[in-house]
Amino acid sequence: MHPAYSVILFTTASGAGYGLLVWLGVLSAFRVLPADRWLGFTGLAISLALITVGLLASTFHLGHPERAWRAFSQWRSSWLSREGVAAVATYVPAGLLGIGWVFLERTDGIFALMGLLAAALALVTVYCTGMIYASLRTIRQWNQPLVPWIYIALALATGGLLMLALMYLFGTTRPWFSILTAALVGVALLLKQRYWATIDSEKKTWTIGDATGLGKHGQVRVLDFPHTQANFVMREMGFAVARNHAEKLRGYVRLLAFLVPGALCLITLAPSALLGTLAALLAVVAAGVGVAMERWLFFAEAEHVSMLYYGRPAA
Amino acid sequence: MTCLPTHTERKLGLVIDLDTCVGCHGCATSCKEWNTGGYSAPLSDTDPYGADPDGAWLNRIHSYEVGDGADSRTVHFPRSCLHCETPDCVTVCPTGASFKRAEDGIVLVDPDLCIGCKLCSWACAYGAREYDPSHGVMKKCTLCVDRIYNEHLAPEDRVPACVRACPTGARHFGDLGDPDSDVSKLVAERGGFDLLGAFGYKPVNKYLPPRERRDARTVATDKTPQKQKIAAPTTAIESLFSWVDRALSR
Amino acid sequence: MQDRATAKTSTSSARTSEPDAHGVVLSENPADRIEKTTCYMCACRCGINVYLKDGKVRYIDGNRDHPVNKGVLCGKGSAGIMQHYSPARLKAPLKRVGPRGSGEFKEISWEEALQTATDWLGKVRAEDPKKLAFFTGRDQSQSLTGWWAIKYGTPNYAAHGGFCSVNMAAAGLYTFGGSFWEFGEPDWDHAKFFMLFGVAEDHSSNPIKIGLGKLKANGAKIVSVNPVRTGYNAVADEWVGIRPGTDGAFVGALIHELLRTQRIDIDYLVRYTNAPWLVIEAPGAADHGMFVRDEKGNALAFDKRSGALVPAEGPDVVPQLSGPVKLPDGRTAIPVFQKMAERYLGEEYSPERAEKECGVPAATIRRYADEMAKVAFEQTITLDVPWTDIHGRRHEKMVGRPVAMHAMRGISAHSNGFQTCRLIHILQILLGSIDCPGGFRYKPPYPKEIAPRLKPTGKPGQVKAGEPLPGPHLGFPTSPADLLIDAAHTPQRIDKAYSWDAPLAAHGLMHMVITNAALGDPYPIDTLFMYMANMSWNSSMNIRDTLKYLTDKNPETGEYKIPRIIYSDAYYSEMVPYADLILPDTTYLERWDCISMLDRPISEPDAACDAIRHPVIEPDRDVRGFQSVLLDLGARLKLPGLVKEDGSPQFPGGYADYLVNHERAPGIGPLAGWRGNGDSFGKGAPNPDQLNRYIANGGFHAHHLPPSQRYFKHANKEYLDWAASVGFRAADAKMTFQLYCEPLQAFRLAAEGHGPVQPPESHRERIAKYFDPLPFWYQPFEGTMVDTDKFPMHAITQRPMHMYHSWGSQNAWLRQITGQNRLYMSRARGKELGIADDDWVWISSYLGRVRCQVRLMDGVNDQTAWTWNAIGKRKGAWGLSNDAPEATRGFLLNHLISELLPAKGGGYRYSNSDPITGQAAWYDLRVHIEKASPEAIEQSEPRFEPFDDPIGRGHPDVIAYGAEFKRARR
């Protein structure tokens, strides 16, 4: 699948934003975070900004962004529509939480509820995002049960790293949160490794012979494409990354999205606040780059079944 | 409404005969010509006279070679939307632009509702949805919904443009939900099949397989045909002449 | 149909176009007006319905009533909108201002253009009319252009048939008075076994497709003989991947087998062919090998019943088919049949021998002969239709041998094409399958006399300053006396047609005109006038030299060697920049045209049909239909027949006027339908309402033959009498199939030193060898003249079904389908040469080399490489941008094909053509293929300077055709 930069930006940014929102909501509700106006403001601003930038980015690739509102209508069948509804719905409790936290410096009572609700909706949104991909039967690498959980794990991990950095900046560090974040990063890595192992080992289900129905007459080879220049379907679905290139990129992803941030999380446990802050910030940057790469690979490694018609032997 | 109808009154679709299609692209250009001014108008073309011309086409003709050596054959393979019964291309659509008509099963995109998110094209297993970048909406085979019921056309012309044009008669149109329709009978008789049948989208369109070739393996030649003895040329000539004499004096 | 008529008359339909529940408008009126005319995206000439809406073309579909396409439409015809609105359309007359080939032009007025042309042409006519060479390409108005050239007085006129398919036309016309090509077709409804030789698309584009569909539906068996398995050949039951140029060996072996196994239609041979005719056997005599004739010229046979020599074409002859016959003068004669048997039963035509040449296993050849014979003789078709033969005998039934064949340029475009095509006809005739149910069928006005009685004009003394030519240019020589040469053997025509180089050049040799004119061989010319032929590119061999010839100057005068070039095109093709004066034509939807019975009509076997095109949309540019322009020029030149006595134009109303009022012979005009008061066919006074009748009938006229006239037309009294009555044939025309072709023997005798007109020494061997009255197979020339170890592979082209030569690439839709061509070769050969899919290779011939990209496949003869024809384009042409893939990655094989053969002893170079007809031998090409070095840029070669673009490259970045209809709906 062709990796569209707007979609990579969208899922990376909004994933981190929703992840952060989850932590803000939960940690404030359970008073782990102080009801400090500036912490609340910075945290929610970063979270909502990431979410909003992501959502806006996702409309860049629409042919008719001005009609985007129509996308809320088909929540009964469409994960994309559900994602849209959930995404917008999340703003409501998040906004109310913000009012309490920033203006009233209160995160208890109804505001705690709003925090938990925002966290829940954020998770639902990310789940929907994952399901947009996971529900596509046409792309084996996406149509995996692990996919939404990886989305969630990565949202929580990247959001967690952001949270950690904020905690350091605002001096409200909790060692257990560093450990928790590192653990989340670890879980995400395990899930991703598992995912890669699955898509690598799984037998490809469909062949060019099944697609054309000509398999029973022998091996099917393309003689000519319908048109000599590439078309929309070939550009969109036909993007393929070389196997060794993908391996290399997976290595970078492992390093940047998981090992480096994970290690940095543990470094935050070191007694120096400065070191902790630096480590947390660095972890955010590394994870940001790493997850963007992970998303790029998620597309680039995905093989669309329709490409069988264009000569891919199996998918 | 992107939920699929639980039942459609008819299942209109195409039957494409791979044994007869010569790959002339007539159906493809006729489709383009009708539909660029029709329900989905326009079917835009980008860089039409330049280095990388591309356009929205609702029907495309592939060519394959199948098998090896003496068993190999060339097959021309038209491909358009199959108007599946249970396709995800409709259900994934967030706007309701994609829909399947309950009355005849035709899968359409409403060009006035579509936001061009392309998700439906990801969900189509057959590469049958074509994004029109200059119009910003998704296009697909309409089964010529604006022809088949069009009272301005003569009754015999109320068929898809591709079927109307096809010079070899390799394309057929009808109700595949009705076992007594001509198309259903054709499918039964010729072993029509689904593309990616096991995939689960239940395509309505059917393909007729290339027929068994009548060649050395299947044509029975007389093992010992009369007069097939190889004779010296002079003997052959004499024998021919005496046969001619006999034949003419019959 | 009913509904169409309503749509046409009512501008706004009463019916509402309400959206349904989903907002879908199911029943919108697609047209304000539907006009029926004739397609011209190719020469097939299908009937089309042009849907016009808001002043633009909304849609084009096929006319269901039309005899050619019966409602269907091909890939090109369905892309007509983009053809009509092409940005490459010429906009106004152009005068060259830069050097030739630069493309620098200035727009001028029609008055200036016509005056310039009149001045140039007038001077030439007054001095020496043969200094005008007037050649036309893919047009369909040869009866007008030829007639104009007669009136002008130049002998140098022909259309493109000489590089196209004259081998087929001539072989058929000299053998059975018809031909494949457009003169006949298989009996698609009844054939049970169909063999297709060397066809990718043909002129009968849609009819063949419809026919193949019928064969499939009827369960007939299809065998394709073709080095390449694509298109039609892909749907065949069996593909015979023959080696190019060897079909004659293959067919010869089939004949051998049929004779050997004694499965031929002997009654048919006796009745309809010259099999019983007696051939004089007197080696060395001046009449050796000629027919024994009586004093009236009738060929004689030996009648077994009377024991006497009798006119062979008489009614009740019981002829002897074998054994020598003593002639009254003491010499012997041998029946044709015996000569055939001796030749084809010989070892040389055994399947084993054929296998060596053509690569088809001997056992397969035997099996085909067996299958054909079984179908022909055991699965006969009987129609319960009584008919009467030429001798007045009534037959209760029409009995057919349902084996049909069709062949085209795979046979024709070789230097052995004439004789190979004759072999195929002999095969058909032996099976008794010409014009019988299930066989091959003539389309009226065919069959014609065998060979047609017309002789070429242009002998010394026939061309006079200021005077018309006394007869038509093109004809059918039957002896050396008919050649257009002078006493020194100098060819009289610029293309050397009807000279010893190409004695039966029934369509001329357009591919030689530029070369010969520039070399002054046989003489220099003053003006080259061309119409609708892209002669600086895809329709010439050896493009580099052709461009040189077009631009070479005479060092003494500084003038171009071809001083003046006038050209009519509708689009900015590669030829346009090489002309001095451009007469811009309209598109096919904007003009009158005529597909005439006098020319190449659109008949089908059951009906004699002709057609018109009429303007359905007004030109938005300053362009004029070429035929009207030609008539205007003729009037300005005051050509006889083109002006009235008072000197005013004979046809002031242009081509439409001519179509109605011109009479070629009394009562016979360009259009056969609705003559006289509207109910005469064929002959009748001009009818002022004639064009309206054509338009009302969908642009064509069909005269349907009654069932009793539909088969055995060559021997069907009722049909032949009718054909004579409408002027299709002379009443006394002889229709006996010529298995043995006596005119060829006449040439051969001349080469052996007999008769008043004999070839010069240097030509004798060639004439003696190839003018064999019984067809034979020989190696195509190029393969015998170049080192085949160096050039081991064959290279050929095919027409893509969705492209018409060069002119499809300007079509925004069609060029998306094929914007670049590849060189296809077998996977096995690729492996051997270390060439993988997509690699760039050099393909070279003894003439030059071309770089191109490869595609490997299975369905190709492994000694053969091929590509799609005419996809490669020159930068600057066709309104395409300079980085268009057609120009950067596309290529032509034409750079590798020489128009002249390598020099032989004496240094003379024959043209690369069939030695009998002069048909261009495009497919004799031998090549070497090697991988290009990987550093090479991925572009094709050779490349030429881009042209300047005088029409302005106003082409859009996006086309959203149809958006306007949608907006209007709102």
Ligand SMILES: Nc1nc2c(c(=O)[nH]1)N[C@H]1C(S)=C(S)[C@@H](COP(=O)(O)OP(=O)(O)OC[C@H]3O[C@@H](n4cnc5c(=O)[nH]c(N)nc54)[C@H](O)[C@@H]3O)O[C@H]1N2
């Ligand atoms: N390598 C190779 N070369 C071949 C062949 C092959 O098989 N292989 N085939 C040969 C054969 S058989 C043929 S017939 C030739 C064909 O070659 P051409 O006769 O050159 O045919 P086109 O390329 O179609 O070019 C015809 C010209 O007519 C112009 N034209 C189109 N429509 C109109 C119109 O309405 N009015 C006017 N005035 N002009 C118009 C086009 O713009 C173009 O310039 O090619 C020959 N060349």
Ligand SMILES: Nc1nc2c(c(=O)[nH]1)N[C@H]1C(S)=C(S)[C@@H](COP(=O)(O)OP(=O)(O)OC[C@H]3O[C@@H](n4cnc5c(=O)[nH]c(N)nc54)[C@H](O)[C@@H]3O)O[C@H]1N2
């Ligand atoms: N779509 C389309 N239609 C056209 C044209 C066009 O440009 N486009 N051009 C028109 C013109 S001008 C013409 S002349 C006709 C020509 O129509 P065709 O006769 O169909 O011409 P080609 O495409 O040259 O096809 C020649 C075929 O012969 C095969 N062949 C080559 N050498 C041999 C051989 O030695 N033996 C055998 N058995 N086969 C061989 C080639 O593989 C190819 O399939 O088409 C006309 N119709």
Ligand code: SF4
């Ligand atoms: S591109 Fe249009 S039709 Fe397709 S899913 Fe998106 S909104 Fe629906």
Ligand code: SF4
């Ligand atoms: S072919 Fe593709 S677009 Fe058409 S209904 Fe099936 S899934 Fe949807």
Ligand code: SF4
């Ligand atoms: S049914 Fe209509 S829209 Fe669909 S492929 Fe055929 S012509 Fe195109």
Ligand code: SF4
């Ligand atoms: S029009 Fe008919 S023969 Fe031609 S490509 Fe389409 S289906 Fe095949």
Ligand code: SF4
């Ligand atoms: S075959 Fe095609 S292009 Fe040629 S006249 Fe017919 S419809 Fe037009």
Ligand SMILES: [Mo]
């Ligand atoms: Mo041709």
